[in-house]
Amino acid sequence: MTIGSTLIERFYRSLYLIRRTEEEIVKIYPTDKIKSPVHLSIGQEFVSVGVIEALRCDDIVFGTYRGHAMYLAKTGNLRKMISELYGKITGCSKGKGGSMHLVDVDKGVMGTSAIVGTTIPLSVGYALGLKYKKSDSVVVSFFGDGAVDEGVFHESMNFAALKKLPILFVCENNKYAIHSYHINRHDSDNICERVKHYGMQVERIEDGDIFKIYNFTKNVIDSLRERDLGPVFLECVTCRWKEHVGPNDDFHLGYRDKEEVEWWKANDQLNKIRMMADDKTAKLIESVVEHEIADAFNFAEENTVYNEKEIYEDLFKE
């Protein structure tokens, strides 16, 4: 039996990889080896995993500075990611991007951005390109509830609907933008209500069930490949367990209730899947992943030297 032959195994492998990697980041962060602000996905991994397991390798994803989960779910390329966080030339962006700017063109990760909302129109443009080239790949665009505040979000929804583009928008609604609760930013917290009038199919999944996310995506992506459906919008309610940026908890700040988070911790999809998985296989996955993580951090720790001229490289394609 090979690991990853069943959906449960694939989910577990990916969820475990992301969770454990970020836990290692939390541990290592105080040593200052990571030279970059980190926005952890701990607790929200199920959204990326549920969606991305339903994609083909040649499908494309765009995401945000909170992008570790998406990056790992799509690429599994831990060495390149950790090296990037360490500021090494062996990183996916040659150490020029850090945690907020992850990329893997071969695996369809087209880059994450630190400016809220900016990858949304890019993902729409990419879908336009795919449609023009009559490719049957599909784009998935990940963003947070904060991005919905930005005008460019609406411009992008409107254009994607107008051109009936092959794109799935995935809003990870953790209800906060930094410390700003949704009620400080909108009249209502239901984001689907705010986009369905553009003329697109919408779906809101409130309970964090990874299977619902996977199944919905699977169906939608198949239809999107047929081209006429136009964009689809998926809102996944979720919860960020850690502080907005950095490795710590933030309950001492008092801007949110611990109970909010407790509910989500009790509903942890990683635990759920672990329980559903065959114990032996799960243990095997765990040991493989632990090994990968150790390897990636070791790899990143290795000294690599930048050529002095490197700072001036990559500005333009000559």
Add this chain to the structure above:
Amino acid sequence: MTIGSTLIERFYRSLYLIRRTEEEIVKIYPTDKIKSPVHLSIGQEFVSVGVIEALRCDDIVFGTYRGHAMYLAKTGNLRKMISELYGKITGCSKGKGGSMHLVDVDKGVMGTSAIVGTTIPLSVGYALGLKYKKSDSVVVSFFGDGAVDEGVFHESMNFAALKKLPILFVCENNKYAIHSYHINRHDSDNICERVKHYGMQVERIEDGDIFKIYNFTKNVIDSLRERDLGPVFLECVTCRWKEHVGPNDDFHLGYRDKEEVEWWKANDQLNKIRMMADDKTAKLIESVVEHEIADAFNFAEENTVYNEKEIYEDLFKE
């Protein structure tokens, strides 16, 4: 009997003033005396008149480069407007703004803008200021259907609804942005559908009936003065008879059907109101207005000389 004692008379006076002024602009334009691009409201005047006749003098309006109708309906200040078009220091903006930048702070016209959508957040901010100062004035924000494409439109709707501001948004939906028909820009042409989810009352008036516009506004403004209602959105379907910019017809361009416009010409609110008005009073209004127009153009034709330093004035308030 004084002119303007009945609603019909007030409508007629205002509609006639605007229509005839713009017709004079059409006539005079080929002489190059007007030193400014002009975006005429001919055919759309009823929106401004219907809304503004329902306002108090201390209510505030914001509008666009297609602002003659709004300006005249609110201020009646023909001399200052025509002088502005002529590029004279006696103009409302001292000849620095031209047709696209009309202002009359005393009469509550806070300025029109040549960049689509830009006055919308300003009007929202003004409403915020009024609410803060516990004034019972109300803001009316006029804009076209093109402005709805802009992200800032959505940012403004969201913020106005969030803060429950005393503002009436009036979208003059003439279905074109320059030559771009609504279906080239959105999936649906119903703009109310696109804003009601912000949590605001919406109303769409499709037939151009000035009384419907007036009555709706009157009711809404009264409620808005009471402060708890939050913003209201009024969409008035309408039709621009002339070319986008300039004094001519544009049917030769072939981007729209003459029939579209014919329907609206047959439905002209100016004619309708003329028919409803007492003939003698209407004639009196006409002669008064004609006199005002002649006076305003004469006034604008007078030579006025700029002080050479004038170009450097008004950059900063010292």
Add this chain to the structure above:
Amino acid sequence: MERILSYPEAIREATEQEMLRDSSVVIFGQGVDDPKRILGTTKGLLERFGSERVFDTPLSEDGITGVAIGAALAGLRPINTHIRMDFMLLAMNQIINMAAKMRYMFGGVYRVPIVIRALIGKSWGQGAQHSQSIYPLFMNIPGLKIFVPSTPYDAKGCMITSIRDDNPVIFIEHRLLYYQKGYVPEKSYSVPFGKARILDKGKDVTLVGISQMVIECLRAKKYLQEVNIDAEVIDMVSLSPLDIDTVKNSVMKTEKLIIVDNAWTVCGAGSEIITRLIEMDVKMQVRRMGFAFVPCPTAPALEQHFYPDAKKIAMNAFNMLNPNKKEWQPNLELSIEEIEFKGPF
């Protein structure tokens, strides 16, 4: 006989030739397919290439710029039009935070071949929001290339270069230049970035023009002949990268430099050029000309004080060469017929 095209025809031809050559070239923006076809620059493209490659967009400048970048990542070569440069202020986030940085920020993994066409307005009371020329804002940003061609020949060659370039290019067209006609070869050719052009030789003073101000400098040169001043006129053509050497060589000869910016001068192209020359220890007298440092007023009586023009340039040069003589004014009768511009706006 020489083949004469107007400036917009040159742009149109370049676009059409590139679209024929390369099916990944697409063009979109407000009005590209409308009856006026961006003052003729997109004429016939819709008919020839269809609405998948030539299309109108909603009024969503920031979003559409992002769409162009995304499409470029997917392998297209989008051209996005702005009928006024002022509207680019809505797209600064995508241009500066994204397009300019994406290749670098991701360690060079991909290319961002987009062309952003920006038209500058002038005259006839277009006013403060329809007359800006904000190229200094882009010159300050690494990762962008900028063309400001002033002749039909360069308009075509620079457009071809821009479309083929694998990086974000800002292509700036001045509406008054649309009246320029000149020799344009039918064949495809490209004009390089970072090469200024000496349009007319001279030995007494160097006049550097940018965009439409090149035309004003050429007129000024004619005026100056009346007083036996022989001006050299340089067209910068490209602002990023900037060709300092051509200016330097000219100034080494003339020792006098007037830069006529088609923009506000504070932190402008003129400041940059002068500073680079000073850093290279070039000895010279310098003057900057450009927009009055206020928003553009609409009244003609004020607007005339807002812009540099041939007369002002000539007078400035005369004064520079004859600091002790009394003011001289060119004989405007002699002048090249002025182009009357009054729309389309």
Add this chain to the structure above:
Amino acid sequence: MERILSYPEAIREATEQEMLRDSSVVIFGQGVDDPKRILGTTKGLLERFGSERVFDTPLSEDGITGVAIGAALAGLRPINTHIRMDFMLLAMNQIINMAAKMRYMFGGVYRVPIVIRALIGKSWGQGAQHSQSIYPLFMNIPGLKIFVPSTPYDAKGCMITSIRDDNPVIFIEHRLLYYQKGYVPEKSYSVPFGKARILDKGKDVTLVGISQMVIECLRAKKYLQEVNIDAEVIDMVSLSPLDIDTVKNSVMKTEKLIIVDNAWTVCGAGSEIITRLIEMDVKMQVRRMGFAFVPCPTAPALEQHFYPDAKKIAMNAFNMLNPNKKEWQPNLELSIEEIEFKGPF
């Protein structure tokens, strides 16, 4: 004893005093009322003045800037915060097309008293989109005033001036300056626009610093003492308007000028200052320093080449004064303890 406040405390105090004095002063922006209170600069304001005057906003930079302008027209004096200057690129349309032009475009009929606070990020891998310092873009635009205070004293005085000014003001704060402490009087006082400040006298070379680079210049001055070079350090404080006279007087004495920009230098403040001096015929040697002309990379090994620092400034000054001597490096042991910055980001 002197009253010592930190830079953020100085800003906070200025804001609070003005809000007490004038009920039309309000402050809003992302996070002004959150637990971190914009790194402490808005601490206590919500409690004291309530949520009508101190409030969080949605992530809608262009719209919220417009709201600030509109509120100003209605008689308020809004302060709008951006926790990173990079986010202002989303608001360029409202800042440049509207705020900067409205008074002029409407013939001076009203006032637009808004203050836009912009924080500049640096260090610890904040990267290309969280480290920009785009003041040259605003210097190019008529109708805006710009402050870049570097000391707690000026932070308070400039903030008070900004709030009281009837025009749009961009108030730029560098996050590393937040660690600065210094004398700040309790009473209210204002620091004028257009006045640079000589922070330390010297006769051999003029170091002009902008924003956080003022601190680097002061450190460089200490290093240079080791080789008997006596540097004069000038803090520009205000970028629009620009105080050329103070720089000129210093350079007339030293004949050597190094401008250390906290930004990219192309079409930057340095180019403008140098060009103005040249236009005034000041004889001098000049050098510009600033960000490497690429987006800011995150790896520390690269980032250290991106920014000027005290050591590089000192070496540059030494080389300028001793062109024929071999390179000198300051003895860093002697140095002022470096401030370690690692968030909050």
